[in-house]
Amino acid sequence: MSDIKENLKQLPLGDWHRGLGARMVPFAGYEMPVQYEGVMAEHIWTRTEAGLFDVSHMGQLQLTGEGAADALEQITPGNLSALAAGKIRYTLLLAQDGGILDDLMVTNTGRNLYLVVNGATKHDDIAYMRDQLPDHVTLNHLEDAALLALQGPKASAALARLDIQPLEEGWPVPADLYFMEAGPFMWNDIPLGISRSGYTGEDGFEISVPAEHVVALATALTELEEVRPIGLGARDSLRLEAGLPLYGHDMGPELLPVEANLNFALSKVRREEGNFAGAERVLAQYPDNAAKKRVGLFVDGRQPIREGAAVIDEAGATIGNVTSGGFSPTLQRPIAMAYVPMPLSETGTAITIEQRGKKIACTVADMPFVPHNYHRKPKL
Structure with missing residues (x-):
């Protein structure tokens, strides 16, 4: 264990976390805070106030060059060339056979x-993109940038108290951004890239900041009464309640988008064009022709089920697997995500899980388990 710890990368905020009493654990090759005062308390605080997460392990990349969006579309199924300035899109990085290499x-x-790509896969992502993208498109890894996520119903009000101003004329202040919008800003002469996004299901922001200034920004935020630092434990329980899949657990290179219940990431125009990596295999499953599907589960009783537990049929044969599971602090009951045969994926279907020799009754549930609280632009 000591050798593993010595090989872990350190976050720019590492000493700051330890100074606040964080319990540090290995994650994605980094030493990261899993909790401060306890997962349950931190989870509830984020749902009711504003939590500050350090996600600097994530990969922040920049693509430049003429036709960069068109080039990226060759390995993603999102309509990126139509993305307007200041707008964000969730998409998938696909292998040549259509398997999911990452979500971003x-x-x-x-x-x-x-x-923004996942921390555990960022170096593989960079190598794959550099191999697939044309020479005139340049990919830069922004290794000198840290990334914070301020999440919760009071995140917008808290951020407004720091007097952050648009870097360019015509851009709104952070509080006026809607979900999946972003812009360049300045705070105390420090450039920030702020997006209204996150992975908790709550309203909130992700803030890219030069690593040399992240301590100042994190300190200023946590000095606000509604903001507390939150660890990885609550981040995981929050995203599970929000029905959001975690790469390396709920999706991976052996899975296709339809199986992963990510049909929304296959934009209509790209489905019609069919010119992205693995399109023939991916579109053969669209919209519901896959043999299996990721679903949410309500678990009977109080015992949480964990990743790796088996979905079994009446004869006891394994027909699927649990990929994420835990106790929901908001719902006060165990919930999970699992892959089940497509005929068993309808809401309300009874499912049996076997964990450590014990059979546990479950029911397929709609996701998100807890409604999203995003600050969306009103529909006209």
């Missing part, structure tokens, strides 16, 4: 494309 956020900054 793509922002059109008006000057280039800004990508």
Whole structure:
């Protein structure tokens, strides 16, 4: 264990976390805070106030060059070339056979494309993209940037108290951004990239900041009464309640988008064009022709089920698997995600899970388990 710890990368905020009493654990090759005062308390605080997460392990990338969006579309199924300046799109990085290599956020900054990819896969993602993208498109890894996520119903009011101003004329202040919008800003002469996004199901923001200034920003935020630092434990329980899949657990290279219940990431125009990596195999499953599907589960009783538990049929044969599970602090009951045969994926279907020799009754549930609280633009 000591050798593992010595090989872990350190976050720019590592000493700051330890100074606040965080319990640090290995995650995605980094030493990261799993909790401060306890997962349950931190989860509830984020649902009712505003929680500050350090997600600097994530990969922040920049694509520049003529036709960068068109080039990226060759390995993603999102309609990125139509993405307006200041807008964000969730998409999937696909292998040549259509398997999911990662999920990512793509922002059109008006000057280039800004990508956020998962921390555990970022170096493989970079190598794959550099191999697939044309020479005139340049990919830069923004290794000198940290990333914070401020999440919760009071996140907008808290951020407004820091007097953050648009970097360019015509951009709104952060509080006036809607969900999946972003812009360039300045705070105390420090440039920030702020998006109204996150992975908790709550309203909130992700803030890209030069690593040398992240301590100042994190300190200023947590000095606000409604903001507390939150660890990985609550981030996981929050995203599970929100029905959001975690790469490496609920999706991976052996899975296709339809199986992963990510049909919304296959935009209509790209389905019609059919010119992205693995399109023939991916579209053969669309919209519901896959043999299996990721679903949500309500678990009977109080015992949580965990990743790796088996979905079984009446004869006891394994027919699927649990990929995420835990106790929902908001609902006060165990919930999970699992892959089940497509005929068993309808809401209300009874499912049996076997965990450590014990059979547990479950029911297929709609996701998200807890309604999203995003600040969406009103529909006209």
